[in-house]
Amino acid sequence: MTKVITANRLTDGKVVYIAPGEGWVEAIAEARLFEGDTEAEAAMASARAYVKRNVVVDPFLVEVAVSAEGPKAQTLRNAIRAAGPTIAYHGRGVTEKI
Amino acid sequence: MYRYDEFDSGFVAQRVAEFRDQVDRRLSGALDEEQFKPLRLMNGVYLQLHAYMLRIAVPYGTLSSRQMRKLAFIARRYDRGYGHFTTRQNLQFNWPALADCPDILSELASVEMHAIQTSGNCIRNVTADHFAGAAADEIEDPRPYAEILRQWSSLNPEYSYLPRKFKIALTGAAKDRAAIQVHDIGYQLVRNDAGEVGFAVYVGGGQGRTPLIAHRIRDFLPKADLLAYTNAILRIYNLEGRRDNKYKARIKILVHEKGVDAIRSAVEADFAAHRDEELRLPEAELARIQAYFAPPPLSLRPAQSASVAARMAQDAAFARFVDRNVAPHKVPGHGIVTISLKPIGGIPGDASAEDMEVIADLAETYSHDEIRVSHEQNLVLPHVALDDLPALYERLAAQGLATANAGLVTDIIACPGLDYCALATARSIPVAQRISERFGAPERAAEIGALTVNISGCINACGHHHVGHIGILGLDKKGVESYQITLGGAADETCSLGELTGPGFSTDEIVDAIETVVDTYLKVRTHKDEDFLTAYRRVGIVPFKEALYGRS
Numbered sequence: 132m133t134k135v136i137t138a139n140r141l142t143d144g145k146v147v148y149i150a151p152g153e154g155w156v157e158a159i160a161e162a163r164l165f166e167g168d169t170e171a172e173a174a175m176a177s178a179r180a181y182v183k184r185n186v187v188v189d190p191f192l193v194e195v196a197v198s199a200e201g202p203k204a205q206t207l208r209n210a211i212r213a214a215g216p217t218i219a220y221h222g223r224g225v226t227e228k229i
Numbered sequence: 230m231y232r233y234d235e236f237d238s239g240f241v242a243q244r245v246a247e248f249r250d251q252v253d254r255r256l257s258g259a260l261d262e263e264q265f266k267p268l269r270l271m272n273g274v275y276l277q278l279h280a281y282m283l284r285i286a287v288p289y290g291t292l293s294s295r296q297m298r299k300l301a302f303i304a305r306r307y308d309r310g311y312g313h314f315t316t317r318q319n320l321q322f323n324w325p326a327l328a329d330c331p332d333i334l335s336e337l338a339s340v341e342m343h344a345i346q347t348s349g350n351c352i353r354n355v356t357a358d359h360f361a362g363a364a365a366d367e368i369e370d371p372r373p374y375a376e377i378l379r380q381w382s383s384l385n386p387e388y389s390y391l392p393r394k395f396k397i398a399l400t401g402a403a404k405d406r407a408a409i410q411v412h413d414i415g416y417q418l419v420r421n422d423a424g425e426v427g428f429a430v431y432v433g434g435g436q437g438r439t440p441l442i443a444h445r446i447r448d449f450l451p452k453a454d455l456l457a458y459t460n461a462i463l464r465i466y467n468l469e470g471r472r473d474n475k476y477k478a479r480i481k482i483l484v485h486e487k488g489v490d491a492i493r494s495a496v497e498a499d500f501a502a503h504r505d506e507e508l509r510l511p512e513a514e515l516a517r518i519q520a521y522f523a524p525p526p527l528s529l530r531p532a533q534s535a536s537v538a539a540r541m542a543q544d545a546a547f548a549r550f551v552d553r554n555v556a557p558h559k560v561p562g563h564g565i566v567t568i569s570l571k572p573i574g575g576i577p578g579d580a581s582a583e584d585m586e587v588i589a590d591l592a593e594t595y596s597h598d599e600i601r602v603s604h605e606q607n608l609v610l611p612h613v614a615l616d617d618l619p620a621l622y623e624r625l626a627a628q629g630l631a632t633a634n635a636g637l638v639t640d641i642i643a644c645p646g647l648d649y650c651a652l653a654t655a656r657s658i659p660v661a662q663r664i665s666e667r668f669g670a671p672e673r674a675a676e677i678g679a680l681t682v683n684i685s686g687c688i689n690a691c692g693h694h695h696v697g698h699i700g701i702l703g704l705d706k707k708g709v710e711s712y713q714i715t716l717g718g719a720a721d722e723t724c725s726l727g728e729l730t731g732p733g734f735s736t737d738e739i740v741d742a743i744e745t746v747v748d749t750y751l752k753v754r755t756h757k758d759e760d761f762l763t764a765y766r767r768v769g770i771v772p773f774k775e776a777l778y779g780r781s
Binding site for chain 2: 223
C-alpha cells in the first residue's frame with residue numbers, strides 16, 4: 132500500500148505532508164509517496180527529526196490510493212484532513228466530494 | 230455586567246504574559262511538545278484536525294457589545310472571519326496560528342475576556358441560564374453566584390489537577406434552561422418554606438460515554454454556603470475520584486459507584502466540619518457582586534404592544550418570529566429575543582464577523598448593551614422593549630439572522646464533528662444541515678412543534694445527543710459513518726436520557742429515518758398541543774422502532 136507522511140505544522144497547525152525533496156508541503160497532491168513499509172518507516176524517522184527541530188508535531192503515516200488525480204487518503208478522517216471541512220463554512224465553498 | 234477590578238486585570242494580563250513566554254519558548258525549541266501541550270491546553274489552545282483551535286470562555290454566557298465586537302475583530306484579523314458558539318456558552322475559533330495566540334489573548338484581555346480553564350482537568354467555564362436576569366419565571370439572577378464561583382475557581386491551586394474536568398451550571402428558575410442535571414454540579418435557586426432563597430444542589434450528572442443524570446443531594450443550601458458546599462463536593466471528588474482510568478474519572482462515576490447516600494454523607498460531613506471557615510460568603514461581598522448584575526433601567530410600558538400586534542396580524546413571518554423567538558420578560562412590555570444561529574441549511578452555532586458586529590450594534594440599540602450565548606448555540610438579546618421588535622426584526626432579517634425556529638426541529642444542536650474535531654468519529658454538521666433543509670418550510674416546522682434534535686459526532690457527546698428529544702450519535706463502523714438514533718431525551722427540569730432505537734443508519738439513510746420518527750410522532754399524538762416529548766413518554770419507543778425497522 133502506498134503511503135504519505137503527514138503532520139501539523141508547529142507555528143500555525145496546518146496539515147502538511149513530507150515533500151519529495153526537503154521539507155513539507157500543504158497539498159497532499161504534492162506529497163512524497165512511499166511504497167512499502169520499510170521505506171515508509173525509514174521516512175518516519177526523518178519526520179521525527181523534524182519534530183525534534185520544532186517544525187511539525189504529531190507525524191503519522193496515511194495510506195493513499197494513487198490515481199491520475201493524485202494520491203487520495205483512504206479513510207474519511209484523513210481525506211477530510213487533506214481537503215478541509217466538507218461544509219461551506221463562512222466565506223468558503225464546499226470541498227469537492229470526498 | 231461584571232467589570233474586572235485591578236486584581237482581575239492584573240491576573241489576566243500576567244497570565245497572557247506568561248503564555249506569550251511559553252509560546253516563544255516552544256517556537257524556539259526550548260520547550261518540546263510534550264512539555265508545551267498541557268500549557269497550551271490550560272490557555273484554551275487545542276490542536277484539531279486542520280489547525281489549532283482556541284476556545285474562549287464566555288462566563289455564564291454574558292457578553293457586552295464591546296466584547297462581541299472584539300470577537301468579530303479577532304475573527305477577521307486572526308481567523309477566517311467567523312467563530313463557533315458551543316454548547317458550553319464558549320466561542321471557538323477554528324483556524325488561529327499558534328504564533329498569534331498570545332496576541333489574541335492580549336486582545337481578549339483588553340475587553341475582560343480570556344481562555345483560562347477552557348480545557349484541562351479543572352473547573353471549566355461556569356454556565357448559567359441564558360435568560361438569567363430577564364426571565365419572567367426567575368426567582369433570582371443566578372449570575373452573581375456564577376461569578377463568585379468563577380473567581381473562586383480560577384487557578385484555584387487545590388483544583389488545578391482534578392481527576393477529570395469539572396463543569397458547574399446554575400439556574401435561577403424552576404424551568405431549567407441550563408441543563409443543570411447533566412453537569413458535575415447543578416445549582417438551582419429555590420425558595421424554602423420560610424420564604425428564604427437558597428440552592429437545590431444536584432451532583433453527578435454528565436453525558437459522554439457514560440451518561441448519568443445528577444442526583445439532588447440537598448434540597449436547600451443557604452446562599453452564604455455556596456462556596457463552602459462546592460468546596461466540600463470538590464474535596465470529596467479530589468480525594469476519592471478515580472485517577473487510574475480517564476473514562477471512569479468524572480464525579481458522576483464516583484457518585485454512581487459509591488451511591489448517592491454515601492456521597493451525600495461524605496459531602497455533608499466535610500461541609501459541617503469546614504462550613505464556618507473562610508469560605509462563608511460575606512453579605513457585603515455578595516451585594517457588591519450583585520450590584521454588577523443590577524437589572525437595566527427598563528421603562529414602564531404597557532404589557533401588550535399595539536404596534537407588534539398590528540404587524541403580527543399582517544405579516545406571518547414576523548408573527549412566527551415573535552411566537553417562537555420572543556420569551557416573556559420579568560418587566561412588562563419587554564421581551565427576551567433569541568437570535569437563531571440555525572439558518573435553514575446553515576452550520577449550527579457559526580457566526581460571521583459581520584453577524585457579530587450587527588448583533589453588537591443591535592444589543593447596544595435595543596438590549597441595554599447585553600448579549601447572551603445559549604447552550605443551544607444561539608444568541609440572545611435579553612432586554613428588548615416589545616415596541617422595538619418590528620425594527621429589530623427588520624435589521625436581523627437584513628443580516629439573515631431572523632430565522633424563527635427557536636425550539637423547533639430545525640434549531641439543531643450539533644458539535645463540530647469530523648469536519649473539524651480530532652476526536653470525532655463521524656460528521657455532525659452536514660447531517661444537521663440536511664435535516665434542517667428537510668424540515669425547513671416554516672409551516673411544517675410549526676406543525677411539528679417543540680422538538681429538539683441534538684447531534685454528536687462521537688461518544689463524548691458535545692452535541693448533547695443523550696438529552697435531545699431526538700438524539701443522533703455518529704460513529705465509525707468499519708470505516709463508514711453510521712448514525713444511531715436515541716429518543717426521549719430531555720435537558721430540562723424533566724431531565725431524561727434518550728433510549729436507543731436500534732441499529733444505526735448510513736449517512737444516506739439518516740435524514741429519512743429522522744423523518745420517519747417525526748411522522749410517527751405526528752400519527753401518535755393525541756392533538757397538536759401534545760408535543761413530541763409528551764407523546765413519546767406516553768407511547769414509548771415501540772411505535773417508533775416499528776416505523777424505523779418494521780415489526781419483528
